[in-house]
Each structure stands twice: as C-alpha cells, then as structure tokens.
Amino acid sequence: MRQxxxxxxxxxxxPADEVxxxxxxxxxxxxxxxxxxxxxxxxxxGLRVIKNIENIIREEMNAxxxxxxxxxxxxxKEIWEKSNRWSDEVVDxxxxxxxxxxxxxxxxxxNEEAYSNILKQFVSSYKDxxxxxxxxxxxxxxxxxxxxxIMRGREFYWKALYSFxxxxxxxxxxxxxxxxxxxxxxxxxxxxxxxxxxxASGGTFSKFSHEFQTVCDAGEDIIYIDxxxxxxxxxxxxxxxxxxxLKLEKGKLAEKKAIEVGNIFTLGTKFxxxxxxxxxxxxxxxxxxxxxxxxxxxxxxxxTIVELFADEKGIVWPEEVAxxxxxxxRFGASDAVxxxxxxxxxxLRKAGVAVLYDDRDLRPGDKFAxxxxxxMPVRFVVSEKTLAENKVEVKYRTxxxxxxxxxxxxxxxxxx
RNA sequence: CGGGGCAUGGUGUAACGGUAACAUUUACGAUUCGGGUUCGUAAGACUCUGGGUUCAAAUCCCAGUGCCCCGACCA
Numbered sequence: 001m002r003q004x005x006x007x008x009x010x011x012x013x014x015p016a017d018e019v020x021x022x023x024x025x026x027x028x029x030x031x032x033x034x035x036x037x038x039x040x041x042x043x044x045x046g047l048r049v050i051k052n053i054e055n056i057i058r059e060e061m062n063a064x065x066x067x068x069x070x071x072x073x074x075x076x077k078e079i080w081e082k083s084n085r086w087s088d089e090v091v092d093x094x095x096x097x098x099x100x101x102x103x104x105x106x107x108x109x110x111n112e113e114a115y116s117n118i119l120k121q122f123v124s125s126y127k128d129x130x131x132x133x134x135x136x137x138x139x140x141x142x143x144x145x146x147x148x149x150i151m152r153g154r155e156f157y158w159k160a161l162y163s164f165x166x167x168x169x170x171x172x173x174x175x176x177x178x179x180x181x182x183x184x185x186x187x188x189x190x191x192x193x194x195x196x197x198x199x200a201s202g203g204t205f206s207k208f209s210h211e212f213q214t215v216c217d218a219g220e221d222i223i224y225i226d227x228x229x230x231x232x233x234x235x236x237x238x239x240x241x242x243x244x245x246l247k248l249e250k251g252k253l254a255e256k257k258a259i260e261v262g263n264i265f266t267l268g269t270k271f272x273x274x275x276x277x278x279x280x281x282x283x284x285x286x287x288x289x290x291x292x293x294x295x296x297x298x299x300x301x302x303x304t305i306v307e308l309f310a311d312e313k314g315i316v317w318p319e320e321v322a323x324x325x326x327x328x329x330r331f332g333a334s335d336a337v338x339x340x341x342x343x344x345x346x347x348l349r350k351a352g353v354a355v356l357y358d359d360r361d362l363r364p365g366d367k368f369a370x371x372x373x374x375x376m377p378v379r380f381v382v383s384e385k386t387l388a389e390n391k392v393e394v395k396y397r398t399x400x401x402x403x404x405x406x407x408x409x410x411x412x413x414x415x416x
Numbered sequence: 417c418g419g420g421g422c423a424u425g426g427u428g429u430a431a432c433g434g435u436a437a438c439a440u441u442u443a444c445g446a447u448u449c450g451g452g453u454u455c456g457u458a459a460g461a462c463u464c465u466g467g468g469u470u471c472a473a474a475u476c477c478c479a480g481u482g483c484c485c486c487g488a489c490c491a
Contacts, residue, residue, distance in 0.1 A: 013428050017483050365451040
C-alpha cells in the first residue's frame with residue numbers, strides 16, 4: 001500500500017506511561033493504540049502482523065486435523081455452572097455483565113465449557129472421534145494488574161484448540177502431533193531457536209502440562225533449560241525430584257527468564273464428566289471423551305517478537321510476520337524518480353510481494369527513520385542516485401550495508 | 417488484592433504559593449534534499465475530577481479517578 005494513504009503516523013517518543021519495549025515501539029510505529037490499561041486496539045499495520053501470525057497458526061492447526069470454527073463471545077452462565085467455574089469465588093477475574101431481563105452472561109473467559117457443550121450435540125459414537133476443533137477469539141480477563149504492554153492484557157486474542165479423543169492413547173498421539181505443530185509455528189514466526197518446550201504443572205490426568213517458553217528478559221516466568229535436549233522446566237514445579245524424574249542434570253540447567261507463548265494441556269475427563277460428554281464404543285458401551293487443550297496468545301506472541309528482535313532504531317520483523325515484505329522508499333519527487341518508483345511498486349505488487357510504498361514528500365532522513373522504526377525486512381530505495389545507475393538500492397533491516405541491484409535482480413531477492 | 421509512585425497542549429518535558437514555558441507535532445512561507453536540515457509566522461492547555469487551606473494554588477491538604485512499578489494472582 002501507499003504510505004500516503006496510511007492514516008497512522010510514527011512518533012518520536014512513546015507515551016510516558018508505557019514502559020515495556022514492545023508497547024513503546026508498537027505505539028511509536030502506529031501499530032497499536034492504547035485504549036486503557038491492558039487494552040489495545042490494533043491499527044492497520046498491527047492487524048497485518050496479527051493476521052500473518054493467525055494464518056501461520058491456522059495452517060499448522062489444519063495440517064494436524066484442526067477444524068476452525070467460532071464460538072460466541074457472550075458466554076452462558078448455566079453452562080459454566082455445570083463445570084462449577086461461574087462463581088467469583090472459583091474464578092475471580094471474570095468479566096460479567098447483565099441482560100436486560102436481569103440474567104447474567106460472561107465475556108468469553110476460556111473455551112472448554114463452550115466446546116464441551118457444543119460437541120455434546122454432535123458426538124455420540126466412536127465413529128465421531130477424534131475431532132480437533134479450534135478458534136481464534138477475543139478473551140477477556142479482569143486481571144488485577146495487567147502489565148508489560150500487549151503481553152498481558154485484560155483483553156487479548158488467542159487461538160484455542162480442543163482435542164476430543166476416544167481414550168488416553170488416542171489423545172497422546174494427537175498431543176505429540178500438537179507439539180510438532182507448535183514447534184513449526186514458533187519456527188515460522190522466527191522465535192524457534194529461543195523457544196523451549198517446558199514442563200509445567202499438570203492436573204488430575206497428567207503429571208505435566210507443556211508450555212512453550214521463549215527466552216527473553218521481558219519474560220515473567222523463570223525456567224530451567226537443558227540446552228542439549230532443548231527442553232526446560234518451569235520454576236513452579238522445579239525441584240530435585242522432578243529434575244531426576246525427567247532424567248535431567250541439575251548442573252546442566254540454566255536459569256532464564258522466559259515468556260509463555262503457548263501451552264498444551266491434558267484435560268482428560270475434567271470437562272466431559274460434568275457435561276456428560278460420552279460416546280458409544282464398538283460394544284455399545286458409554287465412554288467419556290478424553291480431552292486436551294492447546295492455546296497460543298497471538299498478541300503476546302507479537303509482543304515477544306518485538307521484544308526479541310528490536311534494536312535501538314526500532315522494530316525488526318521476521319519475514320513471515322512482517323506487515324509488508326518490502327518497504328519501498330522514494331527520495332525526491334522528480335518525474336523520473338516518481339515514475340521509476342511507481343513502476344517498481346507495480347512490479348512488486350504484480351509479483352505478489354507485500355510492499356509498503358513511501359510515496360510521501362518527505363526528506364530522506366525522515367523516511368529512513370520511519371523505515372527503521374517500522375521494521376520491514378527489506379528496504380528498497382529509488383532516488384536520483386540509484387536512477388543514475390539504473391539500479392535500486394536494497395538493504396535488509398538486519399544488515400548494516402546496502403547494495404545496488406538491477407531491478408530484476410532486486411525483484412528476485414524478494415520473490416525467491 | 418497488598419505496597420509504592422506519577423497525573424501540565426496530540427506527544428515529551430519545565431515552571432519558589434504570585435496567574436503556564438520549551439521541544440516535538442500540526443498549518444503556512446522560505447531554505448534544504450541519502451540519515452529526523454535550517455529560519456520565520458501561526459495553531460494547540462479552564463494544569464485529571466471534586467472539595468479544602470490562602471489575598472492568591474499547576475504548586476500545599478483531603479477524597480475520588482486514571483496510569484505505571486514491586487509483590488500476590490495468572491484454568
């Protein structure tokens with residue numbers, strides 16, 4: 001898109017009340033707008049990042065049999081009473097509101113109840129299982145203290161998948177697949193080498209749950225990493241017995257701060273029981289469905305990426321999540337330069353490259369500063385200087401030097 | 417939820433109890449044109465809200481609200 005049509009602007013300074021790096025940079029770049037503590041709107045650029053992340057997750061979930069749907073944001077009190085999670089004494093950070101007739105509804109807090117209740121309508125035979133529905137959704141939590149910019153909000157966007165299996169072994173097979181899918185996701189968004197599958201507290205049906213923890217100083221969690229095996233243990237369960245049971249060596253574990261970017265959990269029959277979610281097996285016997293849950297917070301993931309890669313000049317987006325692959329800068333407004341830049345813009349678009357075209361009448365310094373702050377992976381410059389050589393300047397955000405290339409060459413670098 | 421701090425143009429800051437200043441931003445005019453150029457003109461704030469003290473409050477006091485930080489919590 002043409003930057004002249006982008007209504008958001010960059011700013012030199014972040015609001016004083018934002019301390020976290022992710023929110024500071026995202027606000028300065030015009031990616032997000034703070035509505036109130038823990039609540040952010042996603043502006044056009046920010047939305048493009050979220051959509052990219054969403055698409056990656058969608059592809060990976062579909063690849064392991066996930067089926068996308070959309071559950072409602074207003075949640076039914078009666079359903080939550082079945083699992084005994086409606087009461088404020090059990091869940092103290094609900095957002096609830098009243099209906100005109102006096103009834104109460106909740107604002108989507110999590111999805112186990114909704115899914116269990118819906119699946120009850122459709123699952124009755126072993127032939128109906130397993131099934132892996134998921135959705136992307138706004139979640140509301142009345143946090144006593146939200147913090148860290150978009151990392152821990154009162155409103156956030158997540159992906160939640162629930163697995164419904166016939167028994168534990170069928171569940172385990174999918175659980176392992178989900179681990180691989182999560183690994184793919186974190187690799188694709190660029191944080192794979194810093195993300196560790198981490199043993200965390202489980203529940204009635206499994207000793208552990210698994211978190212995907214990304215090492216980062218802005219993290220709220222402490223984990224102990226075994227670098228050799230690329231696994232970690234969350235501090236919340238860390239003790240000698242656990243370390244031993246996992247066949248880890250205490251001396252080899254490194255303590256690090258990390259951000260929980262995803263988690264998977266064996267639910268067992270915790271919800272199928274209260275919802276009476278059963279199926280008939282081959283023998284006609286009733287069996288409880290065996291469940292699991294698999295979550296990823298997209299806003300938190302976006303914030304993590306910013307925290308991890310930003311430098312002193314601004315954001316640095318990994319390729320697959322960047323709002324645009326190329327940031328095309330036009331210096332000067334002579335007919336020749338304008339035509340050349342316009343042509344390149346058209347060529348890039350025709351080649352299917354997402355490109356942000358800075359066609360504004362600003363000085364080079366302004367455009368450079370904006371390009372660095374916004375953080376697209378590749379920067380193209382068209383100016384009198386490049387035109388004189390009939391070339392275009394190409395620079396990667398992560399590299400110091402730029403180089404001059406013929407247009408066809410430059411196109412190749414971003415279409416290959 | 418416990419503890420602490422802060423609240424002034426869109427943004428960032430300043431102002432002894434004496435009637436709000438600077439930078440940035442925005443608009444216009446010059447200048448400049450490969451790293452936020454320079455100059456001029458203009459716009460933009462009942463100093464968070466409500467009370468109190470005082471001849472006089474951005475400034476002191478009380479309450480509320482909002483925001484940030486530490487901790488607790490985080491299905």
